[in-house]
Amino acid sequence: MDHLEIARHFTRSDGSYHFSRWGRPIVPIVFGVEDQTLPVVKGAFEAVVAVAGHKMAETDPELGANCMVFFFRDWKELLAVPDLDRLIPDLGPLVERLIKAGANQYRAFRFDRDGAIQAAFVFLRMDAEMSEQPAETLALTQVVQVMLLWSEQAFSAQSPLALAGESTILRPEIAGLIRAAYDPVLPGSARDASHALRLSARMERAQ
Structure with a gap:
């Protein structure tokens, strides 16, 4: 999940970026x-x-x-x-x-x-x-x-969940994004899409 895809998860229908945890x-x-x-x-x-x-x-x-x-x-x-x-x-x-x-x-x-x-x-x-x-x-x-305060379209095309055998789990990339979003180094809210770059960096570091 690159920073552009991350940004789409928090971009509203009016084009504004709004992240909150x-x-x-x-x-x-x-x-x-x-x-x-x-x-x-x-x-x-x-x-x-x-x-x-x-x-x-x-x-x-x-x-x-x-x-x-x-x-x-x-x-x-x-x-x-x-x-x-x-x-x-x-x-x-x-x-x-x-x-x-x-x-x-x-x-x-x-x-x-x-x-x-x-x-x-x-x-x-x-x-x-x-x-x-x-x-x-x-x-x-x-x-x-x-x-998180997801975009209203964040999961319109794909569920945040996946099947693992007979169990339902979080899709790994969504779990990674949530984990990165709660990194204490990051702010609790953001209105600038550059914030997605910081989320991407945290996800890459975790990998």
């Missing part, structure tokens, strides 16, 4: 799944956080939980979640746009003063497509997509 330990909480599914989601977080060399925690001093994952069947269910409209601005109009688009997932982020990720909200509408995915695959895919 978590600036604090991740504290996930999951809503809308059965008890037996919770360890699967937690395991996915633990696996990807370990790849990054980042940390998880039991609680966030400001927010309690800073990574909220919601599973549901209908977007309108979100309108009944207490205080969610305080966390997600313009929740009503957003729900209407997602319904009109036929979307089955949406992610929102909050950032600290330095531009690093402070909180993330993952919304998954379990339509037929989503429901067909094995729980492990679904969880791992979503955790990967919340570890």
Whole structure:
């Protein structure tokens, strides 16, 4: 993966480059799944956080939980979640746009003063497509997509996952990119595409 391909993973549809990683330990909480599914989601977080060399925690001093994952069947269910409209601005109009688009997932982020990720909200509408995915695959895919502020097109052509025998794993180049992104020498956020050169150098050094 050269620096141009790396840059495409963080280049928005308007052509701007925007990279951010978590600036604090991740504290996930999951809503809308059965008890037996919770360890699967937690395991996915633990696996990807370990790849990054980042940390998880039991609680966030400001927010309690800073990574909220919601599973549901209908977007309108979100309108009944207490205080969610305080966390997600313009929740009503957003729900209407997602319904009109036929979307089955949406992610929102909050950032600290330095531009690093402070909180993330993952919304998954379990339509037929989503429901067909094995729980492990679904969880791992979503955790990967919340570890960094990827471009909206980053994984449109190819999944971040691959099969290794009967197991689903991160594609090696994506695992390497996540690991490089969390190198403590690099900044928690960047708006200049030259940052991709630094990521590329870290990946080459790791090899």
